[in-house]
Amino acid sequence: MAATLPDTTPSSLPTTALSPLHPTSTPPTSTFHPPTHASFPPFYTLQPNLTTRARQLDLWSTHVTTYCAHHRIFRLNLSNPPLNLFSNPSIHRSLKTSDIRVVLDHMSRPENGPRIEWISAGAKGEQSSSCYVYWKTPAEWAEAIYGWVEATGQKGAVLTVYELREGDAVREREWREMDEELLRKALGVLVKRGKAQVFGQEENAGVKFF
Amino acid sequence: MFLRQLDLTTALRPSLYDDESLLFVQDGVGLYEGKFKIPNYQNGHAYLTSHRVCYVDNGEPRKFSVAVDLKEIERTEFYAGFLKSSAKITLFPKAKRSGPQLRSPQPKYASPMDGLVRSGTSTPRSIPQSPAPARDVSATWICPICGLSNMVPSNFDPSTANQHTPLPPCQACGIKPPLALIIKASIAAMSNRPAAGTPAAPIPQSSTGTDYFPGKGTPNGRAGPNQCPRCTFENYPSMTTCEICGASLIARSTEPSTPAQGMQRPESPGPSLGSSILDDETIETIKLSFRAGGEKQFQDKLKTALTQRKWLLQSAPPVPRPDLSPMQPSFHASPAEPAQPSPSQQRMIGIAGLERRGAELRQNNQTVIGTAFEDLEALMTSAKEVIAMADEFAKQSGNDTADARSILSDSASALGLVTTKDMLGTGSQAETLYITELSRNLAEFLTDDRRGLLRKEGGIMSLVDLWAVFNRTRNGIELISPLDFEKAAVKWDDLHLPIRLRRFKSGLLAVQERSRTDEKTIASLLAWLREPQFAFPPPEDDTLGQTFGRGVTAQQTAERFGWSVGVATEELEMAEEMGAVCRDQCLDGIRFWENHFMRILGGQVDPAQMMNELRI
Known part of the structure; x- marks a missing residue:
């Protein structure tokens, strides 16, 4: 784990510290740049190793909120998820629907924000298929x-x-x-x-x- | 040097000489020198080979392992055990010097001055070694069970003794005496001592005999009557023990002839005995105490080995072949035998000569094969020749494939190295002993550099594969049952052998060198996965590879490292478990990548930071 990523990878940590602190003033016209790990193939497979999985879910949580903040999405519908949020056509990978639910469930836990909140389903016993995304609570x-x-x-x-x-x-x-x-x-x-x-x-x- | 340092194999078994073969193994064996236990040599395996008797300690085999060459053994003595005392086999070394009189006198012989200064019953010659405890060596206690009079150990101090003081058991019946008895005995002896001889007195009292005094004793024989120090019976001068009470007379003698251990023994049952046991020139006898049985078989096989004297053959010329018909004199035509046949042979030249030689060769081979296959014993002894011949045949017939060659060499080593069930005794211990020996055998088999089995398999192989390979080398005899095999494999850990058995998550058992740890496997995996990141020049079209290295399937891993696919899968999953790699499940199977999750962003990520990143 000690090897460093090559320079082609945008290294994340140092730059974040220097950036201005007003994300809200982002012009809505700019295109969304997915984070590097969105093109990492294993990102789209739920990891069996629990430590890795926790980390992966955190990354997903961040990814979802960033994406929604950028596109000003307040509400997610699982039956019709936003384009390219849970998939990456360039590497032909996408997150399975059941795994999307795992990610959102993870985000909905109080200890994680919560970053989303499930909107209760209409009929009884039915799984809700949409949620609020709290990129701000x-x-x-x-x-x-x-x-x-x-x-x-x-x-x-x-x-x-x-x-x-x-x-x-x-x-x-x-x-x-x-x-x-x-x-x-x-x-x-x-x-x-x-x-x-x-x-x-x-x-x-x-x-x-x- | 009766006891020799012993070389051990990787599996902690004695490494055998070229012609040496293993005859018997027994565990739960302790060593005695004379009548006293040698510290640190009390729990080990005894290996009987055709050349040696070896002791390999269970606890610290590299440190405390010794061997006795059979050729240095004069005779053996068997003691069947009595009550709590285990059965023992005593090995008597051959005399080093010309006669029994001068066995090993040199270092223990003290100058007469010592005797002058410290004469008396406290023995003159023991003083230079341990001058401090001038306790009465003749203190004895009578065993309440069997009535034998035993020596009170010299380090026994009645003033400090309590229940926790270790007491020596009776030498005949092995029952520990009551403490009070020993205290009484030693106090009695101490109070007797001034009467027997005052330490300061320059001349010993007549009651103990003048011949105790080195200055007066003649070096090579006893002039006066040999008086027993215990019962005062005057024995015949050459007696070593008293005829009446059995007390040792050697201890009293002043001649350098008899070894000093008679003196030394009562003085040194403590740790000092074992300190330099290997260099000790004066070892009187070595006893093997069989605490877990097996002594009978050991004794039988030892006797056979002593009779066979295989060590003589070590560099001996091949066995003469007297059975050869007088037709072929050239085979043992020695210079001393220049008689008729040789000229007759010389006359044979040309085609006839060649034919004659061919006929002789065939006849010779026939004889060798004939004698060798008479019975198994004979085959064992003539194994060398038969193998040489087989080699020859293989060369001649020209179908010398690598396979045949390897089988040949395998069978050659199999003849000497392998522990079979009949080498072990019977009883409840035998089964576990068989398993441990098998375990060592396997470890040797795997670490054998000539074979390089593990190396060929990429450092790891499944237990089932090993079982198949191992049984094949046994050529269909003494095959190992899978049950025994697994038991033996499990023992590697307990025996601290350089091989370990790994149980993967799925339950697959694999065999691996102990030095090859998971960390090393992961490191080599990661190095391979990272290769594309450091490729030079960086390939244009492989941005993914430059960023994240490569993703590999179990198949590719197996090819790359020479593992079987099952092992490769297990290794990858192990690495995943450790968090070094992560999986990518897609339509064409599972690929493994280096775990970049842990590195992508350190610490807690908040969305604002992510947003900032995006704007760069």
Whole structure:
């Protein structure tokens, strides 16, 4: 394990330390560069060795969240996963559906974030096939939204959920076009903290920040 | 030098001479010098070969192994054992010097001055070796069981003795005496001592006899009556033990003739005895104590070996062939025998001469084969010739394939090396002994450099393959059952042999050199997997290889390292288990790659960092 990767491999550690710390300002137009290990064939086989597997699952977790953050995906549907997230056509490898579930299950564990949350299935006894991806957790979203409300002096004002998602004011914000359910979860966190109040139903629901 | 240092094979068995053959093996054997145990030589294997009696210690075989050459043995004595005392075989060495009188006098002989200064009952000649304990050597205790009077060990101190003091068992019946008895005996002896001889007294008291005193004794014989120190009976001068009470008279004698061990023995049952046992010139007898039985067979085979005197043949010319008809005088035509036949032969020239020679050769071969195959014993003794002849035939007939040659050499070594069941005794111990011997045998077989079996197999082979190969070398006799074979293989670890048995996860058993560890296997695997990364010049189209090395199947690994596919699979899975490689399951099978997972990103990765990376 002591050998070093050749120089052609982008070495990861030193560069991360030097990079600026505002990922959210990434222009959405840039293409997604998968990490090096996404082209490592064994990455697409679930490893039997438990230590290796734990490491592999961590890498997958990171890969999924990075990918979703880049493509602004708030919700994953297993029956229709995003292109090239769980597969790499250049080396003809892809993660099996059952293994995808293992990866997501791993991410859903509280000790791992949780980085995803399963959306409960409609029918009883059925495995849910979709999940929220928390590249930011609801609490983090709540922080961000409240920070923005505070910064723009909208405390005490009433905003609709629609405004928060798609209003002109949030066009530059990272939670724009956020999944509505997820936004409600984030607002729920604020409500619990006593920093906001949600009233009204569905579409025309309003939020008042304190 | 009665005892010799012994060379051991890799399997910790005595390495045999060229013509030597193994006759018998027995474990649970201890060694005695004279009447006393030799420390460190108390639990081992006794090997009887045609040339030697070897002792190989179980605990530290490299350190404590000795051999006695049969040619130095004068005679043997058998003792059947009594109650707790084990059966013993005593080996008496041949006298080094001209006569029994001067067996090994030199180092133990002290100057008369010593005797003058420290005369008395404390023996003059033992003093130079261990001057400190001037205890009375004649202290004896009577065994309450059998009535034999035994010596109190010299290192026994009645003032410090307690229950934990090790007591010597009776030499006849092996029962340990009660402590009180020994204390009493030694105190009695000590209180008697001033009466027997004062240490300071320059002249010993007459009661103990003048001949104790070296200054006065004649060197080669005893002038006066040989008085027993214990019962005072006056024995005939040449007696070595008292006729009445059996006490040793040698200890009292002052002549350099009889060896000093008579003196030395009571003085030295302690550790000093074993310290330089190999160099000890004065070994009186060596006893093999058979604690686990087998003494009868050992004695029988020892006697046979002593009678056969195979060591004489070691460099002897081939056995004369008296049976040859007078037709072929040329075969043992010696210069001393220039009689009629030789001229007659000389006359034979041309075609007739060639034919004559051919006929002679055939006749000779016939005789050799005829005598050799009379019985198995004969075959063993004439094995050398028969093999030489077979070699000759093979050359002549021209079908000298490598196979035939290897079988030939295998059978040659098989004749000498192999332990068979009939070399071992009967009884419950015999089975385990057979297994351990087989185990050693196997280890020798595997590590034999001439054969290079393991090397050919890439350093590892499955146990089943080994079983097949091993049984083939036994040429259909004394085949090993799979059960015994496995038991023997399992023993390698216990016996600290240089071979180890590996059980893979799947249950596959494989044989490997002990030095070849998993780490080494992994290192060689990884070096191979990394090759593409360091290929020069880097191939243009193989970016994957440059980044991650190569992925290999079990098949490729087997080809590369010369392993069988089963072994290759197991080795790869072992490496996977250790986290050195990881698998890639795709449609065309499983490939193994170096485990890059552990290296891709150190530490905990957070998505923000990942994002940063992506923008570079």
